[in-house]
Amino acid sequence: MWKILLARFKKNKLAIIGAVTIFILVIIAVTAPWIAPYDPATLDMARRLEPPTIQHLLGTDDLGRDILSRIIYGTRISLLIGFVATGIAILIGIILGLVSGYFGGLADTIIMRLVDVFLCIPTFFLILMVLAFLKPSIWNVMVVIGLTGWPGLTRMIRGECLSIKEREFMQAVKVMGLSNIRIMFVHLLPNVMVPILVSATIGIGGAILTESALSFLGLGVQPPTPTWGNILASGKPYLSFACWVSLFPGLAILVTVLAYNLLGESLRDVFDPRMNE
Amino acid sequence: MNSNNRLLEVRNLKKWFGVERGIFKRSVSNIKAVDGVSFHINKGEILGLVGESGSGKTTIGKMLVGLLNPTQGTILFKDRDVSTMKRSRLGLKLQIIFQNPFSSLNPKLSVGTIIGEAVRLNNRTGDNKHAQENVMQATKRLLQTVGLPGHVVNDYPHQFSGGQRQRIGIARALAMDPELIIADEPVSSLDISIQAQILNLLSDLKDKYGLSYLLITHDLNVVRHVCERVMVMRNGKIVEEGVTSSVYNNPEHPYTEKLLSSIPELPL
Numbered sequence: 001m002w003k004i005l006l007a008r009f010k011k012n013k014l015a016i017i018g019a020v021t022i023f024i025l026v027i028i029a030v031t032a033p034w035i036a037p038y039d040p041a042t043l044d045m046a047r048r049l050e051p052p053t054i055q056h057l058l059g060t061d062d063l064g065r066d067i068l069s070r071i072i073y074g075t076r077i078s079l080l081i082g083f084v085a086t087g088i089a090i091l092i093g094i095i096l097g098l099v100s101g102y103f104g105g106l107a108d109t110i111i112m113r114l115v116d117v118f119l120c121i122p123t124f125f126l127i128l129m130v131l132a133f134l135k136p137s138i139w140n141v142m143v144v145i146g147l148t149g150w151p152g153l154t155r156m157i158r159g160e161c162l163s164i165k166e167r168e169f170m171q172a173v174k175v176m177g178l179s180n181i182r183i184m185f186v187h188l189l190p191n192v193m194v195p196i197l198v199s200a201t202i203g204i205g206g207a208i209l210t211e212s213a214l215s216f217l218g219l220g221v222q223p224p225t226p227t228w229g230n231i232l233a234s235g236k237p238y239l240s241f242a243c244w245v246s247l248f249p250g251l252a253i254l255v256t257v258l259a260y261n262l263l264g265e266s267l268r269d270v271f272d273p274r275m276n277e
Numbered sequence: 278m279n280s281n282n283r284l285l286e287v288r289n290l291k292k293w294f295g296v297e298r299g300i301f302k303r304s305v306s307n308i309k310a311v312d313g314v315s316f317h318i319n320k321g322e323i324l325g326l327v328g329e330s331g332s333g334k335t336t337i338g339k340m341l342v343g344l345l346n347p348t349q350g351t352i353l354f355k356d357r358d359v360s361t362m363k364r365s366r367l368g369l370k371l372q373i374i375f376q377n378p379f380s381s382l383n384p385k386l387s388v389g390t391i392i393g394e395a396v397r398l399n400n401r402t403g404d405n406k407h408a409q410e411n412v413m414q415a416t417k418r419l420l421q422t423v424g425l426p427g428h429v430v431n432d433y434p435h436q437f438s439g440g441q442r443q444r445i446g447i448a449r450a451l452a453m454d455p456e457l458i459i460a461d462e463p464v465s466s467l468d469i470s471i472q473a474q475i476l477n478l479l480s481d482l483k484d485k486y487g488l489s490y491l492l493i494t495h496d497l498n499v500v501r502h503v504c505e506r507v508m509v510m511r512n513g514k515i516v517e518e519g520v521t522s523s524v525y526n527n528p529e530h531p532y533t534e535k536l537l538s539s540i541p542e543l544p545l
Contacts, residue, residue, distance in 0.1 A: 168381040169391075172446075175342045175373050176395050176453060177365030186394070190385035 008270045015270060018263030025256060029075040038066035040073040040226050049242040059244040061234055067245060070226040071252050077227040078256065081142050081211045082204040088146025089207075090200050093153030097192075098184045100154065101161025111154065118151040124210065131219045138221045141214060145207050153199055160192040194271040198264050205260030212253050228253050283355075284457055284489050285318040285341070290350035292336050310336040312513035313350075318457065323483065323490045325504030325521065327497060327536070333513040334493045338459045341491070342373045354457075369399065372450035376462035378442035382434040388445055389430030392416045395452035419448040422485075423478060440471035447478065451486070461493045476503055497540050501525060509533045 009015050028035065037057070044064035052059045058067040100111040127144050134140045164170065165188070173187050214220030215229025223230050228249040235245025291314075293307040311333040318324050328334050339345040341352060343364055352359045359367055375381035382391055396415045397408075417427030423444040434442060443463065450458055460479065464472040480503055482488055492504055500507050500521065507524050509517040509532065517530040528534040 168375040168377060169383040171339075171344055172373070172375065172381060172449065173383075173394070174344060174364075175368055175371075176398055176449075177363070177368035178394065178398065187383055187386070191383070193385075 005270060009266075012266045012270055014262045015266035018259045018261075018266065021255065021259035022263060025075055025079060025259070028072055029079050032072050032076055036066075036069040036072045038069040040065060040069045041224055042066075049238060049245070051242070052244055058248045059242070061231070061245050062238060067231065067248055070231050071228065071249055074226045074228045074231060074249065074252070077138060077221055077225065078208050078211065078253075081138065081145065081221075082208040082260075084142040085145035085149065085207040085211075086200055086203040088143065089149030089153060089203060090196060092147070092150040093157055094189070094196065096150065097154045097157025098161060098188060101158040102165060102180070102184050102188060108158070112158070115151040115155050118148070123148045124213070127210065127214065128217070128219060131214065136214075136219050136222060138225070141211055141220050145210050149203060149207065153196070153203075156195060156199060157192055160195055161188060164188060164191045194267075198268045198271070201260055201264035201267060205257040205264070208260070209253065209257050282319050283317050284320045284322075285491075286353040286356075287317065287337075287341075288315050288351045288353070290314045290337065290340065290352065291348045292333070292340060292345060293348045309513045311340070311347075314510075314513070314515050316508055316515065316518065318489055318491060320456075321483070321487060321489055322506065323480070323492055323504045325500035325507035326491060326493045326510060327495060327500055327507060328510035329495060329536075332510045334495075334510055335461055337510075338373065338461045338491065338493050341459055342371050343367050344373075365398070368455075369453055370455055371457050371459065372453050372455040373459040373461060374443070374446050374450050374463045377466055378439050378446060379466075381446050382442055384434055386433075387430065388420070388432055388434070388437075389413065389416055391434075391445065392419055392430075392449050392452050395449050399453050415452070419452055420445075422451065422482070423448045424474075438471075439467050440475060443467065443471075443475055444478065447475075447482070451482065454486075455488070457489045457491065459491045459493065462495070463492070464499060465494065465496060472499070479503070497525075497536060509536065 042065060044060065047056070047060050047064045049062055050056055050060045050064075056066050056068065058071065061067055061070070096111050096115075100108045127148055130144050131140065134144070170183070170187065173183050178187075211220055211227065212229035212232065215227045216233045218230075218233065220229050221227045223234070231249040232246050232253070235242065235247075235249075238245055290311055291309070292311040293309050295304045296306045296308060297303060298305045314333075314337060316324070326334050326337065336345065340347050341359075343359065346360075354362075354367075354370055359371075382388075393412045393416045396412050396419070413430065416430055420427050420429060425441060425444055425448070429437075434445070437445065447463075463479070464475050467475060476499065479490065483490065492500065494500060504521050506519065507521045508515050509524070509530065511532050517524060517528065517533045524533065525537060528537055
């Protein structure tokens, strides 16, 4: 079964592009201290806002720091936030979705109304408000983004569970007398893993974008820790004559989010049996 | 026939499904899927339950294994009311084989996991060092019992044919070491030649493990070949019950007569 999927994956060009890009980003994040040409925090006031040169491939910012190095270090923060925030959202989504879809009844009603309530609130403004009260550290940002990402996932997982639950193999394990926990996690969960994987991949891109937006507004990870969002924000006053300060972190965000979306969308195609041609 | 020969006894079993209408879910009427059914199954017996679709056969099967709660009536297994039994205990005595072999096996789990789950539950092997190995051995033995090679434990359901899947389903039921198996249309989605194989397997297993069956089917030929007694069901009620040969030769109820006359004659 995995062989067929792998073959279909290899045939899908967009999937390969997305996966390779993400792989490279992960490598960059892991090896940041070795591949970054400069220390991201070293100031060099004599070389403020220099355009891209051989010494500084992507130029320098308003404090003379090397932008390439800062973007490389920012990869770590962005990917970390993407993974952890999405991980939190998925964990909550899986638990609530499985409970809601498997047990039905009162639990389902309560969880689904809760989802409705959360979907009514504009997520980004909720995150802004919460972070305005909390100290905007990297952990707070991750947790808050994660805690607002679950309602859509929960609803989707519940829907999948509802259709799987009626299949005969689910009745068979019920007749066996397996515990509900075991039925939910061993027998039901593997059958809803594919849509979860697809949403997770796209969700990581979304979380990175949200973090960048927060950092841009100054409510995300705080300087001097470099993140793509706050590098972008630091170039705001100089856009008219030193656009590289904002341009390159913006491109990094674009490429990353695009890669996750490409991978997510094409995973959906790869796993869809109807795409079997 | 003494009473301790009785494995299962059903008294006045009813299942009504409410029909609700409007935003207030007003109960407007009931569909009487099963409407006052009484019967019993003896040890080592194959009891046939025939009837057209919608006659309530499957509903009875589901109530027996606890997938549906009866609206009224009692089910006694060896003189014990099953509604007072825990599901995990009931599963060790009553198992079910499903009609559709394509949806009755979890597509994401290997055959070894599907059957091993039941073996583990039944044996209560605990956490000792050899537990994993023992479960694997027992699973392989079960597969051989139902006529499949033991090495298929690592294969997934989609790699098997309908007949083979049905054998896996039977192995899963057997793993719980039940005394009574509810076979809900076990062969109706299989080819004629495979049907015979599966039916033979079921009757071999009956002799080997001292099983009893409730065979739910709409196929009167199947019933004639394997069942000792038969019940004919219509609109939630049992209209006729008796030894298979006498029911087939001298049907008393006009509906049974109609059913029997509708068996297609095979040109032999």
